[in-house]
Every structure is written in C-alpha cells, then in structure tokens.
Amino acid sequence: MKNKIILLLALLIIISGTVYLISDFLKNSSEFSQEAKPVVIGFSMGTTREERWFTDRDLFVKKAQELGALVSVTLSDYDVDKQISQIEGLVKQGVNVIVIIPADSQKIAPAIKIAKEAGVKVIAYDRLIGDSDIDLYISFDNVKVGQMEAQNILDIVDNGRFAYIGGSPDDNNSVLLKEGSMKVLADKIASGDIDLVIDEPTPNWDPEEAYKTVKDYLKSGKKLDAIIAANDGTASGAIRALAEFNLDGKIPVSGQDAELAALQRIVAGTQTCTVYKPIADLANKAAELAVALARGMNPETVNFTDNGKIQVPSYFLEPIAVTKNNLNDTVIKDGFHTYDEIYQTPVK
Numbered sequence: 001m002k003n004k005i006i007l008l009l010a011l012l013i014i015i016s017g018t019v020y021l022i023s024d025f026l027k028n029s030s031e032f033s034q035e036a037k038p039v040v041i042g043f044s045m046g047t048t049r050e051e052r053w054f055t056d057r058d059l060f061v062k063k064a065q066e067l068g069a070l071v072s073v074t075l076s077d078y079d080v081d082k083q084i085s086q087i088e089g090l091v092k093q094g095v096n097v098i099v100i101i102p103a104d105s106q107k108i109a110p111a112i113k114i115a116k117e118a119g120v121k122v123i124a125y126d127r128l129i130g131d132s133d134i135d136l137y138i139s140f141d142n143v144k145v146g147q148m149e150a151q152n153i154l155d156i157v158d159n160g161r162f163a164y165i166g167g168s169p170d171d172n173n174s175v176l177l178k179e180g181s182m183k184v185l186a187d188k189i190a191s192g193d194i195d196l197v198i199d200e201p202t203p204n205w206d207p208e209e210a211y212k213t214v215k216d217y218l219k220s221g222k223k224l225d226a227i228i229a230a231n232d233g234t235a236s237g238a239i240r241a242l243a244e245f246n247l248d249g250k251i252p253v254s255g256q257d258a259e260l261a262a263l264q265r266i267v268a269g270t271q272t273c274t275v276y277k278p279i280a281d282l283a284n285k286a287a288e289l290a291v292a293l294a295r296g297m298n299p300e301t302v303n304f305t306d307n308g309k310i311q312v313p314s315y316f317l318e319p320i321a322v323t324k325n326n327l328n329d330t331v332i333k334d335g336f337h338t339y340d341e342i343y344q345t346p347v348k
C-alpha cells in the first residue's frame with residue numbers, strides 16, 4: 001500500500017511538472033509568435049521638400065524592416081486633405097501604427113480621430129500634432145535649436161538691425177524655434193540694442209518666400225546686420241536676396257538641418273551656422289517605438305507635451321550647433337555628409 005502511494009505521488013509530480021513545462025512552453029511560444037508576427041506601419045509624410053526628409057524616410061524604413069515590420073509610405077506635399085485621405089487609406093489597409101509628419105500641425109487632427117477610432121496607434125514624428133489623442137511625439141528639442149541659431153549670430157553681431165525669417169505658420173516647430181531664438185534676443189530687443197526689422201513667417205518653409213521677404217526689405221534701401229532663418233532652406237532664399245545687393249558673406253545668417261548646400265555655404269562664408277539634428281537617432285528611435293506600439297507594448301517616457309488636448313508622452317533628442325570650426329567633429333564625423341561632398345562640390 002505504502003509503495004502504491006509513493007508511486008502515485010511520483011506520477012502526480014511528473015504529470016504536474018509536465019503540465020507546467022507545456023504551459024510555460026505555450027506561454028513563451030505565444031510571446032515568441034507575437035514578436036515574430038509581422039506588423040505593418042504607415043509612414044505618412046506631409047512634406048519631402050527638404051533634403052532631410054529623404055534621410056528620415058530611408059532610415060526609418062530600414063530600421064523598421066530590421067525589426068520585422070512592413071512599412072507603407074505616403075507623401076502629400078503640404079496638401080493636408082490629401083494627407084488625411086492617405087491616412088484613412090492606411091487605416092483601411094490594416095496598419096497597426098501610423099507615424100505622421102503633419103503637413104499642418106492642427107488641420108491633420110481629423111485623420112488622427114479616424115486612426116484612433118479604428119484602434120490604430122499614432123506617433124507624431126518631428127512635428128507635434130495638436131488637439132488630438134496621439135500616442136507619442138518624438139522630435140528634437142526645437143526650442144534649443146532656435147536658441148542655438150540666435151546665439152551663434154549674437155556671438156558675431158550683438159546689436160543692429162536683425163531679421164527673423166520664421167518657419168511655416170502651420171508647423172508647431174516654427175513656434176518653438178521662434179520661442180528659442182527670442183529667448184536669446186529678448187534682453188537686447190528690450191534695451192533697443194537690437195531692432196527686429198523683419199519678423200515674418202515663411203509659408204510651407206518655401207525658400208522663394210524667404211527670398212522675397214529679404215529682397216522686399218533691402219529694395220527699400222534699408223540696412224540689415226544679421227539674419228536668423230528658421231532652417232537652411234529659408235536661409236538659402238535669404239542669402240540669394242543678399243547676393244543681389246552684394247551683401248552675401250557680409251552679414252551673418254543662421255539656419256538648421258545641416259543640409260549639404262548649407263554646409264557648402266558655411267565653407268564659402270555666405271552662411272554662418274546651421275544646427276545639425278542627427279536624423280539617424282530620430283528615425284531609429286521612432287522605428288523602435290512604432291514597432292513596440294504595434295506589438296502592444298507601452299514604451300515608458302519621462303517627458304510629456306501639452307498638445308491642447310492631452311499630455312503626450314514625448315521623446316526629445318539633442319541638436320548640435322555647427323559652424324565652420326566644428327564641421328569635422330560633427331556632421332563629417334557622423335558620416336552625415338562627407339568631407340569631399342562639403343569641400344569639393346562647387347557651391348550651388
């Protein structure tokens with residue numbers, strides 16, 4: 001009898017152990033299949049006008065694919081209605097997450113509603129999306145970009161007639177950049193050392209608009225001592241206007257994006273500085289976050305941004321100020337552009 005009980009107990013232990021092992025195996029294998037399951041991510045681009053956006057797209061797609069996701073890219077070139085219907089299309093297509101560079105930070109909101117109602121998660125990429133339930137926002141510290149631009153100019157000229165050539169009025173980044181630049185200039189504007197003679201936005205960040213803004217001012221015969229342009233594209237327009245008045249290279253001009261043409265202008269002396277934003281860090285992190293959200297994970301964040309509706313969990317990356325003096329240690333070291341491209345290609 002005693003032997004039978006021992007045998008029974010041993011059998012019970014073996015059976016329960018096996019059941020545990022099987023259930024553990026099933027648990028792990030379901031986690032495994034969850035991870036291996038291909039997820040689909042939409043990458044909705046409201047603009048591709050600047051050089052950087054192609055880098056953003058290529059790096060994002062590459063990283064997301066490495067992580068096992070499929071990516072569907074759409075482009076709408078500042079046509080916000082088109083971007084909304086493209087997002088609707090991505091939702092119908094069955095994507096799990098949509099990463100959005102909005103053509104318009106506010107007007108894109110209806111698309112977010114459509115996506116969220118269908119259970120699709122949304123990440124605002126580089127530009128915040130206002131008044132909507134987005135899941136994440138990832139960008140650079142744009143206030144800091146604006147500060148760097150203004151500081152680099154102040155280090156060269158700290159008084160006189162300044163121009164602020166702003167970004168597109170429908171891009172939330174334009175607000176942040178201006179906030180940063182004005183923080184740096186505020187005291188000198190208040191004391192009268194700096195006279196802000198131009199303070200204009202640039203619709204769709206169009207270099208042609210920036211050209212017109214500066215040209216119209218100079219045409220009237222008035223003087224200018226410095227230009228803070230919100231990005232390298234607007235800086236290029238401003239510098240083209242300066243050149244028509246033989247002023248290129250004679251007054252400092254700032255920009256951002258570390259575009260190749262801007263770096264060449266920095267070498268040539270017609271642009272003073274730019275701000276380098278390591279796009280690889282942004283695109284890779286965004287791809288990781290998108291894949292994580294698609295797999296049902298909830299990435300933790302320490303920052304939150306008020307978008308008018310909710311406190312959006314946010315990630316911010318650090319920008320780097322670039323002048324002639326640190327080209328080698330920044331953009332060239334990172335392989336963002338090569339020495340040969342910057343120094344040997346003729347300036348456009």
Ligand code: BGC
Nearest residue numbers: 050126127171173205231257
């Ligand atoms: C980006 C800049 C870019 C500009 C125009 C902004 O939202 O942050 O890097 O130059 O849009 O595309």
